[in-house]
Amino acid sequence: MAYRADSRLAYRMAWLFPGSLIAPSSLTIIVGALTLPRIALCIASVWTVREMWRKLTMGGYVPIASDLLVPFTAAWMLVTLGIHEGTKGLVGYGAVAAIEFALAYFLARVFFGTPTGFQQMVRVLRFVTAILVVTAFLDTVSGQHLAWAIGRGISRALDLARQAPQDDIIVKRFGLVRAQGSLEHPILFGVFFVVCIQIIGFSALRTIEKTFWIGICLLGLILPLSSAPLLSLVISIVTVLFLRAFDRFPWRMLVLVAAAVFALVALFLIVDDPLTTLIQNLTYDPQTGLFRVLIWQWVGLNVERAPWLGIGFADWMRSEEMPSSIDSLYLIQAIRHGLPSLVLLVLSLLSTGVTMPLRPQIRYDSKRIAALRQGLAITIFIVLFNAFTVHFWGAIWTLLAIVLGARAGLTESVYLHPLARDDEPPRTAVSGSVEGSLRLKRTLRRAIPG
Template identity: 25%
Template structure:
């Protein structure tokens, strides 16, 4: 089997299976329900419930099905999930076994599910189109919550399910508005989650009007979260998109300019460049100040626990600081140590490397790749200023799986190959390419012989060379 998860030569390659469509619909709809369900002693959100049910079949297919070829990214994700599981058990013991297992479900389970159900470009297209329709559903709800302080989903679903525990907590107003958390546990998660879709809408919708409409809805919904991290992700995506259009995709030049600028800030600033940049992207000087303190004390905890991290133990900090860590990558290192951090970064870097080096993708996949990478880079930078958890964290691994599927997609030449090399079950050779007529009979395509005894004898080859493709008696008089 080739690197592609499904042979592109088969008729099913250009369609999405009913099972994959159903899994995509159920998975995305689970995010619209802002509540939890209790199964025995386990309380989980609906996205986590879907991932738990799909964990065993998804991981089994990824590891053992001949349709799927394991990559370095797959291996790093598996090792990361195992290391996070081990770190929680070492630091917190068997009482937190349940949480450790759910972390594996939200990382490896989400990644494996994405690799399976999004293995075809058409599945990717269907996924983001349905995501756009979910966005249309949530847009008026977000606007009502922004302007009236009414939590609509709580009013509608509260009598039937347990809504997230902090759903009724009033967050401090920003820019004169109340922050919207909509269908998720926190306004930050709400803004980051719905911001995932903007660049992908430019890929999966063909008309300019649809692209503009859904991208505008995405920007509007992200605005209602009033989260600087979510804003940062959108601004980076828009900036990269503008650069690609104006420079005609001169990405190497952009990388060079970024490195030079980063080094200049590192030399001239009185603090690390990453801190100097992130603090200027905050809503207020107070938020910027807390980010500096979180980074400094967070790194101190990482160096004190470099191998297995802290797990779920509390981190050392001054008494006046809260427990929140607004940096996804720093939080990974604090919980799982340097091995977890480098395994996660290694998976992201390897996926990007595999994807960028592909020079043989079809034009459609090239467009998907460009927009995907722009969205992924914007999100990657933004997660240096916010942290995600629960279903939003699982969605991050779904995105990684999408990139891996693009990286192992069949080449454009493979997609155009015939479905079978044999015309029948007897093993007779099938002539490839365009047929030839009497206009080009003097130079017919060469015949490929599968077995030595199928080739003509030396005398026959000599006669063919002497008389041409047709015997002399069959030639028309000139």
């Protein structure tokens, strides 16, 4: 029996994640590391393993480079934590982050990696975006992070967490609270909706539906009052317009990347202090941007001392007036787990379109698959850009893995027959019987004159 994707099961898995993101991030159990989305991922892993086994044994699997790099990234993170902290490090937040990254990747890889499965995820994601925008609007109206406070109150009242979530820190801009809804931070909230705009914009929804839901996402992007999501939106719009304008030019992506690299190199050659110049012109508050420059300088000194294994979650060397937070995914990976972890993570982001077939494969190209892969490629490019000044954790860290897994699955789908991709839903017994009756009637008419 040949492999066929199960789009109905994909819809159920989408309710586990990303559907569980509507739960407040502060609603945690045990030592504050397990949130409801993480628990949902653990539950979904049962079906993920089963579906992966089906793909391997029934001819539905084509190796993708990220299938190796993502587990290697998670494994390196776990190894370094074990070296620095022993068995204690394998049950804390760092270990949870490594495991959820791999689980979310393979969840999307097997369930959301076909056009039909991806559309099932979009059906649920629309509901999630609507709920999150409501929670963010309530933050703005109430002047506090309301959903976060509710989750923290439930955890403390029911004694679900041995270590209660820390008190909320309210930050305002232009006299308004920076909304974060059910997620962990206002910046992450804004980046989440940039990703959602790409996912919904390249989906198979009708134009009027796309317009409505993108409008909802734009509202969610604005409410956090953060410059990083807005700049990411501008970059994504310019990228989409460029790709559409040169749709028939096969090397358009290489030209775009080359232009970006040229602009970056020119900036560093012409301007005396390019990093400070970028920060002063591309942020709402230049003071917070200049603070990030100091973080890069101090983290660089720490990485020089432990380039291979990092320092784990130990306190890092810095000036006395600086807090312990690090606002960069790249810096976090390097200082906690060493430069190899950073390299593995970047390669994971860049390798979802690289196939490693064991034998010659027949291609079943589809315009829909090409559009979805392009949209997710833009999303990954946005993440690569944001990772310089944003540390991804919690919901957006897991969503990043979902994006990688979905794009790897769509790369594989090019080599799967449309029936294996479940591009056309199976006929029901009723429709099959009706078609059989009509076929029988046509046969009788031809056999019996008059």
